[in-house]
Amino acid sequence: MAAKNDIFFRKLFEETHAKAFNFLKALSKDENVAGEITQIAFVKIWKNIDKFKKHPNPQVLVRITVKNTFLDEIRKQNRMNALPVFIEENEHLHQTMVDPIENDQNTGEACTAVHCAIKKLPERIQRIYTLHQFEELSPVEIADTLQLSVTTVRTNLETAKFFLKRELKNFGT
Incomplete structure (x- = not known):
């Protein structure tokens, strides 16, 4: 079963990684940020590989995961920037x-x-x-x-x- 997951993930990765990276690079305007978020997104994908295997169009799920990971990271960054203001208030x-x-x-x-x-x-x-x-x-x-x-x-x-x-x-x- 693990070997099938590896093969499926590798194929999905090869089909979607470059598009995901380019999408995040366009959003963030930073290659390093795009690389980090892409990596985080694909770790999430790996952890939930069964959900992707069952989905009729796993590429759509990859796009959603990449977008949501980007939004989560932006929110996290906004929270970090807001912390000094929160402490002051x-x-x-x-x-x-x-x-x-x-x-x-x-x-x-x-x-x-x-x-x-x-x-x-x-x-x-x-x-x-x-x-x-x-x-x-x-x-x-x-x-x-x-x-x-x-x-x-x-x-x-x-x-x-x-x-x-x-x-x-x-x-x-």
């Missing part, structure tokens, strides 16, 4: 990012408040939020891990952020 949460070894009373109170607020979330949302914030998994990785849709993961993350922002808005003022 949510200064009251900054105390939770301080080294926990410090014995500062405010730090302890902030950690306790954040921990208590997270514990108020429904169990599934707690798990998703914890994987995202503390284990630094992307929504796609969380979806794969928990066998959920990416949309469900993103919705749950937004719910958690909204809830925690509301819960902690008066903390530290």
Whole structure:
């Protein structure tokens, strides 16, 4: 079975890799970025090779995977660029990012408040939020891990952020 997967993947790769790379190069205007995203996309394809084998037109699925991988990487980059703004806008949460070894009373109170607020979330949302914030998994990785849709993961993350922002808005003022 593995040999058939290898042959199918190799054939699919040979038929679509150059087109995928050129598409991403045109979108990103950067050969290095296109190469990295193409590689990420084909790793995803390999991991889901059975789905591609069953599809009536696997080349279409490759195009969709390549496009979605590009969008995921752009979103990830936007999140990284937005992080300093988020920290600045949510200064009251900054105390939770301080080294926990410090014995500062405010730090302890902030950690306790954040921990208590997270514990108020429904169990599934707690798990998703914890994987995202503390284990630094992307929504796609969380979806794969928990066998959920990416949309469900993103919705749950937004719910958690909204809830925690509301819960902690008066903390530290």
